[in-house]
Amino acid sequence: MIITLTPNPSIDRTLVVTRLVRGHVHRATAEHEEPSGKGVNVSRALTRNGVDSTAVLPLGGDEGLKLARLLDEEGVRYRPVRIAGPVRVNVSLTEPDGLATKVNSLGPLLSAAEVVALTGALAELVAAGDWVVASGSLPRGVEDGYYAGLAEVVHAAGARFALDSSGSALRGGLAGRPDVIKPNIEELEEAVGQRVTTVGDVVSSATALLGRGAGSVLVSLGSDGALLVTADGAWHAQAGAVEPKSTIGAGDALLAGFISAGGHGPQALAEAVAWGTASVGEEGSRVPVITDRHRRAVVLSDEPGRNSPLSERAARQPA
Ligand SMILES: Nc1ncnc2c1ncn2[C@@H]1O[C@H](COP(=O)(O)OP(=O)(O)OP(=O)(O)O)[C@@H](O)[C@H]1O
Ligand SMILES: O=P(O)(O)OC[C@@]1(O)O[C@H](CO)[C@@H](O)[C@@H]1O
Numbered sequence: 129m130i131i132t133l134t135p136n137p138s139i140d141r142t143l144v145v146t147r148l149v150r151g152h153v154h155r156a157t158a159e160h161e162e163p164s165g166k167g168v169n170v171s172r173a174l175t176r177n178g179v180d181s182t183a184v185l186p187l188g189g190d191e192g193l194k195l196a197r198l199l200d201e202e203g204v205r206y207r208p209v210r211i212a213g214p215v216r217v218n219v220s221l222t223e224p225d226g227l228a229t230k231v232n233s234l235g236p237l238l239s240a241a242e243v244v245a246l247t248g249a250l251a252e253l254v255a256a257g258d259w260v261v262a263s264g265s266l267p268r269g270v271e272d273g274y275y276a277g278l279a280e281v282v283h284a285a286g287a288r289f290a291l292d293s294s295g296s297a298l299r300g301g302l303a304g305r306p307d308v309i310k311p312n313i314e315e316l317e318e319a320v321g322q323r324v325t326t327v328g329d330v331v332s333s334a335t336a337l338l339g340r341g342a343g344s345v346l347v348s349l350g351s352d353g354a355l356l357v358t359a360d361g362a363w364h365a366q367a368g369a370v371e372p373k374s375t376i377g378a379g380d381a382l383l384a385g386f387i388s389a390g391g392h393g394p395q396a397l398a399e400a401v402a403w404g405t406a407s408v409g410e411e412g413s414r415v416p417v418i419t420d421r422h423r424r425a426v427v428l429s430d431e432p433g434r435n436s437p438l439s440e441r442a443a444r445q446p447a
Pocket of ligand 2 (some may be wrong): 136138140164166169218232263264265266376377378379380413
């Protein structure tokens with residue numbers, strides 16, 4: 129089974145606006161809400177595509193009740209850990225071209241007992257052969273080394289551990305020797321302290337993270353697809369740039385696809401990119417149904433063109 133753990137889940141509220149102007153009052157032309165947080169999105173994508181998954185998450189307050197109801201509506205299986213503080217609400221302001229401006233709330237402060245209960249809930253569920261995907265920011269009250277400790281619990285049970293986080297939570301998690309990590313370009317740069325502008329830079333930065341404990345590194349590159357870097361080599365997969373409706377949660381869909389296909393090797397990378405590409409065709413944090421059309425669009429290469437510039441970086445260069 130694939131278990132996800134999201135220490136800081138959210139309700140994602142999307143407000144569609146015609147054009148965002150700083151300092152102005154905006155009237156939403158449409159709005160919707162989804163149950164979210166990175167690991168929750170992974171479980172939702174797996175469930176929507178018929179892959180067995182359980183989401184472990186802290187739930188508190190009226191927002192926690194609402195999140196549970198939204199998960200029930202999507203048929204997502206979850207194991208709630210009751211906490212005193214309310215689940216956060218993250219807001220996205222989305223413009224017609226798909227560009228989203230996002231404000232993520234801090235989330236609740238977890239007590240020491242609540243943190244122990246969260247880890248305990250996972251420890252009870254995990255069994256040999258499972259994958260555990262731990263994702264997202266750590267709420268207040270949870271130490272930077274939390275994901276490393278979680279990795280130890282997972283490995284002791286004979287299961288494998290995937291980590292998708294950022295900043296000090298990601299850096300701290302490397303000590304637990306996660307089997308796979310899934311940074312995007314900014315998270316990769318932040319983890320190695322170096323700017324990344326070409327495919328070659330991605331490979332060398334990801335290789336540095338292998339040296340710091342990661343078993344493999346799946347780097348999401350936005351419209352350039354994704355790179356998988358392991359001790360055995362590097363592979364690139366891409367399905368061609370599309371006009372995105374929303375890229376929120378695309379990285380979560382990518383990771384869901386990768387783990388659903390076994391969590392290692394080039395074929396899992398190709399499946400991951402099919403899921404990531406399908407995701408950008410959905411609004412807000414909605415999760416996609418993956419079809420053979422998405423799979424056929426993926427081009428896999430075992431010789432990534434190292435001098436190729438990253439499109440998202442090139443787009444930001446001064447003219
Ligand atoms: N414009 C695009 N065209 C085609 N595919 C895209 C585009 N943007 C993203 N993708 C697909 O989605 C995957 C994940 O995207 P991205 O790199 O933006 O993830 P992310 O920053 O981790 O996202 P998030 O944190 O919001 O989940 C990419 O690896 C790619 O397969
Ligand atoms: O604040 P975190 O935990 O880093 O990220 C949370 C979040 O931005 O990630 C998901 C997209 O990946 C969203 O659904 C959610 O709002």
